[in-house]
Amino acid sequence: MSKYEAEIKRRRTFAIISHPDAGKTTLTEKFLLYGGAIAQAGQVKGKKNTRAATSDWMEIEKQRGISVTSSVMQFQYEGFCINILDTPGHQDFSEDTYRTLMAADSAVMVIDAAKGVEAQTRKLFKVCAMRDIPIFTFINKMDRESRDPFELCEELEHELGLDTYAMNWPIGCGKDFQGVYDRQNRKVIHFTSNTNARAATATEIEPDDPALADLIGQARRDQLVDEIELLDGASCDFDMDRVRHGKLSPVFFGSALTNFGVEPFLEEFLRMTTAPLPRRAGDEIIDSFDDDFSAFVFKIQANMNKAHRDRIAFMRVVSGKFEADKEVYHMQGGKKIRLSRPQQLMAAEREIIEEAYAGDIIGVFDPGIFSIGDTLCAPGKKFKFDPIPTFAPEHFQRIRSIDTMKRKQFLKGVEQIAQEGAIQIFKTPYTGMEEVIVGVVGTLQFDVLEYRLRSEYNVELYKEGLPYEYLRWIVRDDPDAPPLKEEDLLLPNDAKLVEDYKGNQLLLFAAQWSIQWVQDKNKDLKLAEF
Ligand code: G4P
Numbered sequence: 001m002s003k004y005e006a007e008i009k010r011r012r013t014f015a016i017i018s019h020p021d022a023g024k025t026t027l028t029e030k031f032l033l034y035g036g037a038i039a040q041a042g043q044v045k046g047k048k049n050t051r052a053a054t055s056d057w058m059e060i061e062k063q064r065g066i067s068v069t070s071s072v073m074q075f076q077y078e079g080f081c082i083n084i085l086d087t088p089g090h091q092d093f094s095e096d097t098y099r100t101l102m103a104a105d106s107a108v109m110v111i112d113a114a115k116g117v118e119a120q121t122r123k124l125f126k127v128c129a130m131r132d133i134p135i136f137t138f139i140n141k142m143d144r145e146s147r148d149p150f151e152l153c154e155e156l157e158h159e160l161g162l163d164t165y166a167m168n169w170p171i172g173c174g175k176d177f178q179g180v181y182d183r184q185n186r187k188v189i190h191f192t193s194n195t196n197a198r199a200a201t202a203t204e205i206e207p208d209d210p211a212l213a214d215l216i217g218q219a220r221r222d223q224l225v226d227e228i229e230l231l232d233g234a235s236c237d238f239d240m241d242r243v244r245h246g247k248l249s250p251v252f253f254g255s256a257l258t259n260f261g262v263e264p265f266l267e268e269f270l271r272m273t274t275a276p277l278p279r280r281a282g283d284e285i286i287d288s289f290d291d292d293f294s295a296f297v298f299k300i301q302a303n304m305n306k307a308h309r310d311r312i313a314f315m316r317v318v319s320g321k322f323e324a325d326k327e328v329y330h331m332q333g334g335k336k337i338r339l340s341r342p343q344q345l346m347a348a349e350r351e352i353i354e355e356a357y358a359g360d361i362i363g364v365f366d367p368g369i370f371s372i373g374d375t376l377c378a379p380g381k382k383f384k385f386d387p388i389p390t391f392a393p394e395h396f397q398r399i400r401s402i403d404t405m406k407r408k409q410f411l412k413g414v415e416q417i418a419q420e421g422a423i424q425i426f427k428t429p430y431t432g433m434e435e436v437i438v439g440v441v442g443t444l445q446f447d448v449l450e451y452r453l454r455s456e457y458n459v460e461l462y463k464e465g466l467p468y469e470y471l472r473w474i475v476r477d478d479p480d481a482p483p484l485k486e487e488d489l490l491l492p493n494d495a496k497l498v499e500d501y502k503g504n505q506l507l508l509f510a511a512q513w514s515i516q517w518v519q520d521k522n523k524d525l526k527l528a529e530f
Helices: 003-009 024-034 043-054 059-064 095-101 119-130 149-160 211-216 218-234 240-244 262-272 404-420 444-457 512-521
Strands: 011-018 072-077 080-086 106-112 135-140 163-166 168-171 179-182 187-192 201-205 248-253 279-281 284-286 294-302 311-319 321-323 327-330 335-338 343-346 349-352 355-357 361-365 375-377 395-401 424-427 436-440 461-466 470-475 495-500 505-509 526-528
Touching: 003 011, 003 355, 011 024, 011 095, 011 119, 024 072, 024 080, 024 106, 024 135, 024 262, 072 361, 080 095, 095 119, 095 294, 106 119, 119 135, 119 149, 135 149, 135 262, 149 163, 149 248, 168 187, 168 218, 168 248, 187 211, 201 211, 211 218, 240 248, 248 262, 395 404, 395 444, 404 424, 404 436, 404 444, 436 444, 444 461, 470 512, 505 512, 512 526
Parallel strands: 011 080, 011 106, 072 343, 106 135, 135 248, 163 248
Antiparallel strands: 072 080, 168 179, 179 187, 187 201, 279 284, 294 311, 294 375, 311 361, 321 355, 327 335, 327 375, 343 349, 343 361, 395 436, 395 461, 424 436, 424 495, 470 505, 470 526, 495 505
């Protein structure tokens, strides 16, 4: 195997998805700690709060002490080169969060053992499931009172439609959490609390060793034996192929905070997850090990440095090797370009890089030429990666400039920000151009929009909240058919027909049940969520 192949083979690029507070940051931090990327716990979290003092990210981030966009971290662990894609929590949840998942090859889903599947887990899971990427479940906080582990697995299956295979099984919970039974190796791993150490101290013992009763108590031992029997009888077989296709999720129990079961989880996860996956470009499949470089843009972050009004385009390297001084071809722009100031994030620090391989995420300076989904490839190659889906916004506002003389700047600003992918904009056939309907996935994007229009375009906004929460695209079989009018459809009062700036028509709904109502009353109408 060449060095080039070896570099790609050792890469693992995954996202961590969870509902806020389930323990994503704590788990990520433990991973970074094992990889030696940070020296002590608290560093990743600390960054959240101290960023205001150390960087020049958007003012809004400083004011709120949060990160508006998802970030990427790279670190090394036991020969693997790991890229973790972070997905931000509920306050700063945005369409970016969904797009970031497009750059991942697998996902770690963190579940709070006391809460089970929560709203944001469900949403993020749905986006991962669209691509059938492998999903590994870490049921966290076993050091607290938790729900019954059988019930938690059942919930994953029912709520997400995902089969599960428990890789280990918890012994007790809360103060009584003693460790896990490793099903593959048929060993009990008994933990001793050791909060600050790299990993909890673990003792391995066979389940039928008489010493086990001394270690965990006779009653616990008997319960464990019963549960193992039940588990072996009831659960489906472990099937690696189904794991690889996102149909079966290996489930691990542990506690990120106390380090119970985190390192065994990381090791097992790295063993089972895939090296960088190929991507589709129309009829072609672009394999990670292809000799030629290719990448796609999945996120654009504007104004990371206000003084320069710069934009950073984040791209996922799909194949080959990226070298900083080589020319690449930008398909959508139809031009050869050199990517300038390529950077990578190492445990939240930025650094300029010279090379990157398939699986890596790089951020490059964008002079305003890139859009979400753009393809970069070797000069002479001509293909476009399949587009990144547009995700349905969940919050809507009607906006216009308070000063009607600033209509031009207003439209320019709104269109520019929409092009970057931070917001989606719509119009109704009846309104003129002075009014725009803005849709966002997370409400913080409204604040970002208002802030940017004020600071970059000198426009003050008039805003009016709209009650819509759901959106469905209207799919037309005949692309040349004239646009539908409201009178062509039977719509309830809380639904509205709008169109995007490319002329695609869609319906906005205030209530979920109205979607079904519209489907029932308009049998020929085809609606799509993505
Ligand atoms: P998030 O990124 O998914 O939002 O969650 P985060 O890691 O920030 O964890 C949320 C809270 O849950 C934190 O407590 C964290 O310490 C706690 N936590 C994470 N993993 C575990 C675990 O395995 N067991 C227990 N008992 N708690 C856990 P906090 O009080 O909100 O923050 P902090 O003051 O501890 O930083």
